[in-house]
Amino acid sequence: MPGPIQSIERAAAVLRLLARGSGHHGLTEIADSLGLARGTAHGILRTLQRVEFVEQDHTTGRYRLGAALLHLGTSYLDANELRSRSINWADTLAARSGQEVRIGMHHDGAVLVVHHVFRPDDSVQTLGIGAMLPLHATALGKVLLAYDPDLSAAARRRELTSLTRRTITRTQMLERVLTEVRGQGWAGEAEEYMPGEASIAAPIRIPGGLVIGAIGISGAADRLCDSAGRPRATLVRQVVQAAESVTTSLVDEN
Amino acid sequence: MAIDQGTTSTRCIVFDQNARLVAVAQREHRQYHPRPGWVEQDAVEIWRNVDRIVPQALRQAGITAEQVVAMGITNQRETFVLWDRHTGVPIGRAIVWEDIRTEDLVAELGKKQGIEEVRDRCGLPLATYFSAPSLRWMLDNVAGLRAKAERGDVLFGTMDTWLIWNLTGGVSGGLHVTDVTNASRTMLMNLSTRQWDPMLLEFFGVPSSMLPEIRPSTEISGVTTRVVPGISITAALGDQHAALFGQTCFEKGSIKGTYGTGGFLLMNTGTELVRSKHGLLTTIGYQIGGEPAYALEGSIAVAGSLVQWFRDNLGLIHSAPEIETLARTVKDNGGCYIVPAFSGLFAPHWLSQARGLVVGLTSYINKGHLARAVLEATGWQTREVVDAMNADLGVPTPVLKVDGGMTADHLLMQFLADVLDIPVMRPLVAETVSLGAAYAAGLAAGYWPDLEGLRRNWHLAARWNPAMDARHREDEYANWKRAVELTFAWARSTPSS
Numbered sequence: 001m002p003g004p005i006q007s008i009e010r011a012a013a014v015l016r017l018l019a020r021g022s023g024h025h026g027l028t029e030i031a032d033s034l035g036l037a038r039g040t041a042h043g044i045l046r047t048l049q050r051v052e053f054v055e056q057d058h059t060t061g062r063y064r065l066g067a068a069l070l071h072l073g074t075s076y077l078d079a080n081e082l083r084s085r086s087i088n089w090a091d092t093l094a095a096r097s098g099q100e101v102r103i104g105m106h107h108d109g110a111v112l113v114v115h116h117v118f119r120p121d122d123s124v125q126t127l128g129i130g131a132m133l134p135l136h137a138t139a140l141g142k143v144l145l146a147y148d149p150d151l152s153a154a155a156r157r158r159e160l161t162s163l164t165r166r167t168i169t170r171t172q173m174l175e176r177v178l179t180e181v182r183g184q185g186w187a188g189e190a191e192e193y194m195p196g197e198a199s200i201a202a203p204i205r206i207p208g209g210l211v212i213g214a215i216g217i218s219g220a221a222d223r224l225c226d227s228a229g230r231p232r233a234t235l236v237r238q239v240v241q242a243a244e245s246v247t248t249s250l251v252d253e254n
Numbered sequence: 255m256a257i258d259q260g261t262t263s264t265r266c267i268v269f270d271q272n273a274r275l276v277a278v279a280q281r282e283h284r285q286y287h288p289r290p291g292w293v294e295q296d297a298v299e300i301w302r303n304v305d306r307i308v309p310q311a312l313r314q315a316g317i318t319a320e321q322v323v324a325m326g327i328t329n330q331r332e333t334f335v336l337w338d339r340h341t342g343v344p345i346g347r348a349i350v351w352e353d354i355r356t357e358d359l360v361a362e363l364g365k366k367q368g369i370e371e372v373r374d375r376c377g378l379p380l381a382t383y384f385s386a387p388s389l390r391w392m393l394d395n396v397a398g399l400r401a402k403a404e405r406g407d408v409l410f411g412t413m414d415t416w417l418i419w420n421l422t423g424g425v426s427g428g429l430h431v432t433d434v435t436n437a438s439r440t441m442l443m444n445l446s447t448r449q450w451d452p453m454l455l456e457f458f459g460v461p462s463s464m465l466p467e468i469r470p471s472t473e474i475s476g477v478t479t480r481v482v483p484g485i486s487i488t489a490a491l492g493d494q495h496a497a498l499f500g501q502t503c504f505e506k507g508s509i510k511g512t513y514g515t516g517g518f519l520l521m522n523t524g525t526e527l528v529r530s531k532h533g534l535l536t537t538i539g540y541q542i543g544g545e546p547a548y549a550l551e552g553s554i555a556v557a558g559s560l561v562q563w564f565r566d567n568l569g570l571i572h573s574a575p576e577i578e579t580l581a582r583t584v585k586d587n588g589g590c591y592i593v594p595a596f597s598g599l600f601a602p603h604w605l606s607q608a609r610g611l612v613v614g615l616t617s618y619i620n621k622g623h624l625a626r627a628v629l630e631a632t633g634w635q636t637r638e639v640v641d642a643m644n645a646d647l648g649v650p651t652p653v654l655k656v657d658g659g660m661t662a663d664h665l666l667m668q669f670l671a672d673v674l675d676i677p678v679m680r681p682l683v684a685e686t687v688s689l690g691a692a693y694a695a696g697l698a699a700g701y702w703p704d705l706e707g708l709r710r711n712w713h714l715a716a717r718w719n720p721a722m723d724a725r726h727r728e729d730e731y732a733n734w735k736r737a738v739e740l741t742f743a744w745a746r747s748t749p750s751s
């Protein structure tokens with residue numbers, strides 16, 4: 001077993017220090033209290049700031065505990081913020097793939113659609129923001145299940161509703177598919193939600209790797225899949241790239 | 255490639271031939287509020303941001319400077335900076351379009367002889383918003399500045415001019431140019447000749463030696479020698495004009511609304527210079543080659559900046575998009591309205607002395623209601639402007655094409671459709687300002703053949719249909735109007751210092 005990781009111990013000490021007393025400390029104070037070099041303390045504080053465990057006061061430059069620490073268990077990223085941050089890359093994915101794009105987050109045992117971009121063919125379409133989709137029958141849902149052990153455990157205990165002839169209804173089968181999703185880094189689905197329709201999705205992560213949502217395309221099964229019924233490689237690449245771009249933009253702006 | 259030098263941030267975006275976004279890099283800059291009503295920015299910080307984001311965008315796109323067909327510059331309008339021609343060092347900070355320090359000066363100038371002539375020549379009402387009054391303020395208040403300017407040692411530039419001068423060499427041969435759309439916002443340009451107007455320069459007391467050369471939007475013809483050398487700068491236009499162009503509002507009568515720091519609706523009026531009878535501005539839409547397209551504009555000073563204020567000054571949310579989350583915790587505004595007359599009221603009222611207010615407070619109101627009132631303010635201000643456009647045009651606008659940072663707000667977009675009672679449509683590229691600048695630059699460089707080709711790139715990404723009960727809409731609108739009237743009353747009761 002590897003030994004303890006020093007920087008994590010130091011980060012914990014910084015948080016403990018900020019959690020007591022006034023809760024507001026400058027860089028020098030923090031470095032001196034913990035016996036760290038200023039550069040080291042600064043690096044730790046910057047990283048903690050990036051993951052929102054620490055905040056810096058704009059005017060005084062002092063550090064305090066971040067609001068994110070207070071509701072660690074609840075939500076990692078506001079759904080409306082995810083839409084704002086990902087809008088450019090969702091647009092680009094729709095333009096490249098020629099398909100409609102959705103971004104989903106988990107809510108109440110289902111996929112909550114937080115963003116929707118129309119298929120760019122100027123046909124009449126309805127905005128689907130706020131809709132709920134089944135976790136087990138959509139590519140977005142499979143991504144959310146694959147990277148959330150609690151969610152997939154809950155899915156295993158529940159009955160998997162059959163929506164089409166192809167919907168996965170056996171938990172063992174679903175388990176196998178989710179393992180595959182984790183292995184390849186994306187999920188696909190053909191006619192499991194709606195006859196004639198298919199979808200492809202990939203995970204959106206925050207710094208550290210935690211999956212907070214999924215972005216994907218959906219459309220006619222014969223457009224999205226090859227003759228063997230497998231999602232087309234070019235489309236998969238576009239979806240994965242879009243997911244990575246969103247992930248990067250979430251890192252950048254913090 | 256487009257550089258979009260906005261009020262809150264600067265972006266560099268690379269597009270491909272199908273108008274698809276390939277890379278985007280962005281940086282915010284600081285807003286300085288040294289005194290109540292003053293808004294300033296550091297032009298050097300903005301220049302440094304450009305220096306960072308251009309290479310960053312190239313890296314992200316995986317391309318080199320040689321692969322960039324052309325660069326288009328677009329910018330927040332009216333904001334300007336003065337700098338020393340010989341050192342390139344700014345004289346003070348840039349004065350931002352939201353700044354109202356010239357309120358008294360504007361009242362004074364308004365009594366001067368020739369004021370009607372001013373409006374006729376530049377198409378704009380006298381207001382703190384435009385560059386000329388603030389420029390005059392600088393010349394009057396910075397020691398030695400006027401003499402230095404008259405000797406030709408000081409350069410004036412809106413942000414396009416500042417960036418182009420720096421990108422093309424700065425003190426070593428930088429181009430001192432601007433485009434007609436930016437020049438049309440200074441109050442110093444004659445709308446018909448599209449040149450600096452001697453009468454206007456005289457009226458505001460501005461020496462012509464400090465002004466850049468005015469060129470059509472697609473005739474900038476510079477080459478970068480700094481940041482990333484060797485890129486042709488072929489176009490420049492103000493952000494709202496770029497958005498009009500990026501939305502491909504090429505026909506007479508087509509309208510777009512851009513929702514960023516402020517909100518700006520522009521209607522293309524074709525080759526005809528239309529004067530509004532309902533409080534809209536006359537401006538140049540864009541000039542691609544010979545003939546300019548004119549536009550009518552309804553400017554809303556405060557849109558996204560009210561969200562920003564809610565975040566930074568009240569601290570009720572952590573990020574702008576959280577305003578929607580907070581607004582959704584309640585089902586309506588609870589009778590509360592916010593009129594954000596932070597810089598006076600712009601279109602259609604043009605009342606510099608107006609100040610903001612919150613009305614309808616009861617013990618029932620919580621932060622959710624306030625969040626709704628924040629978003630609704632943008633909806634109602636748009637309604638006032640669209641009413642003015644409809645009145646000027648004589649026919650109702652059938653749809654509104656939208657873009658800008660606030661279009662990510664689903665609640666706001668639905669509310670817009672509801673209060674306007676027309677569909678609201680967002681194109682596939684939400685960064686329409688940048689796209690418009692890239693279009694102009696690409697057209698100038700021959701990358702795209704014509705306007706028709708650009709029009710084919712416009713695709714619908716989202717559409718919000720009106721769903722509000724008519725009776726409810728009219729009741730709410732009446733409440734809003736009453737709230738706006740209260741800001742007038744407040745303005746009258748405050749003696750100006």
Ligand SMILES: Nc1ncnc2c1ncn2[C@@H]1O[C@H](COP(=O)(O)OP(=O)(O)O)[C@@H](O)[C@H]1O
Pocket residue numbers: 080084260261262263513514515516557558559560561562574575576577578658659660662663
């Ligand atoms: N989801 C949102 N809801 C409401 N306002 C938003 C949202 N996202 C961004 N904004 C606002 O939009 C503005 C930024 O938009 P942008 O188009 O970049 O502005 P600008 O070009 O004027 O700098 C900010 O004022 C911000 O408060």
Ligand SMILES: [Mg+2]
Pocket residue numbers: 258260261493514687
């Ligand atoms: Mg902008």
